[in-house]
Amino acid sequence: MTAVLTPANPAQIPGTQSLERAFALLRAIAAAGEEGATLADLCNTCGGTRTTTYRLLQALRQQGFVRPARQRGRHLLGFELFALGARAGNPGGLRDLARPALLRLAARFGDSFFLLVPDGHAVLCLEMQGGQQPVRSYSQAVGGRIPMGVGQGSQVLLAHMSRAERRDILRHNAAVLRLDYGLDAEVVAATLDSVRRLGFACGLPDRRLPGYTGLAVPIVGAGGQVLGALSCALSRPRMTAERRQALATAMAEEVDAMLRKVQGPPRTMSAAG
Structure with a gap:
C-alpha cells in the first residue's frame, strides 16, 4: 500500500492563478495513469473552462511538460518533467x-x-x-x-x-x-x-x-x-x-x-x- 501525498495548497499569490492551474493539470494528468487524461477529464477535475484548459495544455505541451497519449484526445506527462526530476532527485x-x-x-x-x-x-x-x-x-x-x-x-x-x-x-x-x-x-x-x-x-x-x-x-x-x-x-x-x-x-x-x-x-x- 502506498500513501500518496500532494503538497498542500498554498495561499494564492496575486498573479499566479494560471501557474497554479497548470500545476493542477499536471497533477491530474499524473493521477490518470498510463491511459492519459482527456480534456473533459481535466475540466471536471480542475474546474476550468474548456477554452482555458485547452490553452494551458497547449502551453505545457510546447514546453515538453505534456505529450499526447497513443489514444487520440488523451494527454500524458511529458519527458521534460522526467529530465527535471532526474536532476532534482539527485x-x-x-x-x-x-x-x-x-x-x-x-x-x-x-x-x-x-x-x-x-x-x-x-x-x-x-x-x-x-x-x-x-x-x-x-x-x-x-x-x-x-x-x-x-x-x-x-x-x-x-x-x-x-x-x-x-x-x-x-x-x-x-x-x-x-x-x-x-x-x-x-x-x-x-x-x-x-x-x-x-x-x-x-x-x-x-x-x-x-x-x-x-x-x-x-x-x-x-x-x-x-x-x-x-x-x-x-x-x-x-x-x-x-x-x-x-x-x-x-x-x-x-x-x-x-x-x-x-x-x-x-x-x-x-x-x-
Whole structure:
C-alpha cells in the first residue's frame, strides 16, 4: 500500500492563478495513469473552462511538460518533467551513491531497500530496490510520499532534526497520523531521542500495515544536517533480533562507504546494538 501525498495548497499569490492551474493539470494528468487524461477529464477535475484548459495544455505541451497519449484526445506527462526530476532527485549525487548500496543490500538480505529524503512535512522515496521476499510498504514507487511520523524512515529523519523542526512537523501531521494510521504524534516524538542514540529506527506499528516492519539508518552531513535515510521493509516474522542487528550494521556500513566517496565526507551515526 502506498500513501500518496500532494503538497498542500498554498495561499494564492496575486498573479499566479494560471501557474497554479497548470500545476493542477499536471497533477491530474499524473493521477490518470498510463491511459492519459482527456480534456473533459481535466475540466471536471480542475474546474476550468474548456477554452482555458485547452490553452494551458497547449502551453505545457510546447514546453515538453505534456505529450499526447497513443489514444487520440488523451494527454500524458511529458519527458521534460522526467529530465527535471532526474536532476532534482539527485541532490549532491545522493541517488547515484545510494543505488549500488541498495542493490547490494537487497541481494544480501532478500528484502526491499529504499533511499528516503525529507520533503517538508513528508518523506519522499528517491530510489528503491526490491528484494526476493514479497513485501508491502508505503514507498512502493520512486516519487511516493508518506507523512513524517509514519514508518522507520521518517522516524530516523525526525530524530536527527532539531527539536523545533520535530515539533512543528509532528504538530502539522498530528491529525493525519491519528486518523489515517492510528499513530499518536506525542508517542512518535517520545521515541526520537532513543532513536538518535541507537543510530537506527524500527518504526512504530500502525493500523495500515500491521504485518510489516523495517529498519532505517540516517545519512547525516558533516554539519549535522540530515540528508536522507536508507530504509528496508520486511514482514514482522522475519525481523528477529539477529536480523535487526545484521541489517543495522550492514546499512550503516553502506552509508559510511557512500559518504567516503564524497569530498569532505559527511558523518553517519553508527548502529549500536
